[in-house]
Amino acid sequence: MTTADNLASESQRHSLRNVLPSGQARTGPDAGAILQKLGHAAFVWDVVADQIIWGDNTVLVFPGIPVESLASGAALAKLIEPAQAIRSAAVAGSSAAGGFYQIEYAVRISASAPLQWIEETGYCFASSDGRLSRVEGLVRVNNERHAHDEQLLRQAKHDPVTGELNRANLLASLAEAIEEAGRYRTSFAFMLIGIDHLARVNDSFGFDVADEVICEIARRIRARLRGGDVLGRFSGNKFGLILKNCSVEAMNVAADRFLLGIREEVVPTKSGPVSATASIGAVNVPRYARTVDEVINRAHEALDMAKVRRTGSSVSWRPNVEREAQRRVNIRVTDEIVTALNERRLMTAYEPVVHAASLKPAFYECLVRMKQDDGQFLLAPDIVPVAEKLGLIRLVDHRVLELAIAELAASPNVQLSLNISPDTTMDPDWWSSIESLMRAHPGVAERLIVEITETVAIQDVDDVRGFVSRLKNFGSRIAIDDFGAGYTSFRNLRKLGVDIVKIDGAFVQNIAQSADDRAFVQTLIDLARRLNIQTVAEWVQDEQAASMLRDWGCDYIQGRFIGLASTERPWTDNAQPVTSALG
Secondary structure (H helix, E strand, O other): OOHHHHHOOHHHHHHHHOEOOOOOEOOOHHHHHHHHHHOEEEEEEEOOOOEEEEOOOHHHHOOOOOHHHOOOHHHHHHHEEOOOOHHHHHHHOHHHHOOEEEEEEEEEOOOOOOEEEEEEEEEEEEOOOOOEEEEEEEEEEOHHHHHHHHHHHHHHHEOOOOOOEOHHHHHHHHHHHHHHHHHHOOOEEEEEEEEOOHHHHHHHHOHHHHHHHHHHHHHHHHOOOOOOOEEEEEEOOEEEEEEEOOOHHHHHHHHHHHHHHHHOOOEOOOOOOEOOOEEEEEEEEOOOOOOHHHHHHHHHHHHHHHHHHOOOOEEEOOOOHHHHHHHHHHHHHHHHHHHHHHOOOEEEEEEEEEEOOOOOEEEEEEEEEEEOOOOOEEOHHHHHHHHHHOOOHHHHHHHHHHHHHHHHHHOOOOOEEEEOOHHHHOOHHHHHHHHHHHHHOOOOHHHEEEEEEHHHHHHOHHHHHHHHHHHHHHOOEEEEEEEOOOOOOHHHHHHHOOOEEEEOHHHHOOOOOOHHHHHHHHHHHHHHHHOOOEEEEOOOOOHHHHHHHHHHOOOEEOOOOOOOOEOEOOOOOOOOEOOOOOO
């Protein structure tokens, strides 16, 4: 490709090589018109003398810049950002490209003006001794491409709904703030601001209205920020906020300010006004957290506490001896649960449930136990809450199901019940397991009672009814556990078609002393009997309570008076722990 092809048209090349010392180009009107139309300015740079002579269209590219600021390579370099030597470096290296070069740089016309991006194309000429002597070229404004690049960069860094930083860049800013606080021995606050009940807005008005609410809350938060503070969208309904140079006391004041700003006015949307509140979890850094993970976890913990306390409130994270001790226990128990699952050390204990009238065994409730290295057992209250919190409960429920079905298959005269967690009721893998186990062991389904807690039963009656129906199709029975704690209506019990209700032991254990508990339990038993639903009273402590329950018509009782759970099979003469898996 020729030099003329690289630089411009033949007329443009002619204009470059015939520039008068006065700065007026000896070009025809067509060449000048073309350059002006294209927004180009031509120049000749005498490299030896460091003098640049420009054509007529220079003002199009460098509006408002004095001629003396463009008269030499050194003067022009002072205007260039960010690398002032970019032109000299390009010219010096152009011999490798046959004398041709093309570069981009920015110039700032004034201190308050935005950057003007320039594309420069040129060709270098050498003197007879081979040294660089002259450069001829064109410059033009190229702001459009850089604006497009900046837009793409912004889209990559910012949330598309709110325009605030996205999660990745918020966390990057948090890491920088932690490093800066450590270097300069300062502190800052990190807040997680969670919009309360956003799912209700989605359900009631649609996702587009929910997005309007999110954007408006982001605007209200940003309106109350100081310079240097950082706001980003952490997740669907949460914002993360970095408040620089912020003490614990100032953090609490700021949290109240943000909450007031969010709730003081309803949010106008295309579907009408929507009332919105938010809750805040805050942590001071580095006083109470020194890594990104610690900051996020503790802000989350504080936000959860705020929502439990009252929606629309804020909580600042503080060290808590009991909480830290429980966390260490949780970590230890989690590790032990996973290891026990892998090593088949999860076992079942059996607590007898007897007929209230005869005190003869009716069935046995399977309770999970975990054998430790020292031979001691962790009980269900130590295992189940941690397993539920950390997402391990479905694995535990799978194992207990296997053990229960194995025992039912080995003991044809035994009936067993097992309690499953809320997550398991909707777990397709659990359903696959129970279906395959039922087919592999005909006859066991009729001797299995599945217990679900009352809180699960009232969360979504239609979903639970489907769960109950599938189990009853196998021939199994369904019990509602801890009945009375959640005040499920008897209409829901009839709608679900449950077979048994187990009255919450908190109402049973003191019936001998409490007239209120006696009235409550007696009423439950009477209503259940009218609906042909059998009743089990839990936590029966003594003979007096057992006698009262029998007189009221309770069908079954269990508790300390009858006997606590044992890992031995109470229905065999030579009781041994059940540890084998299904064959």
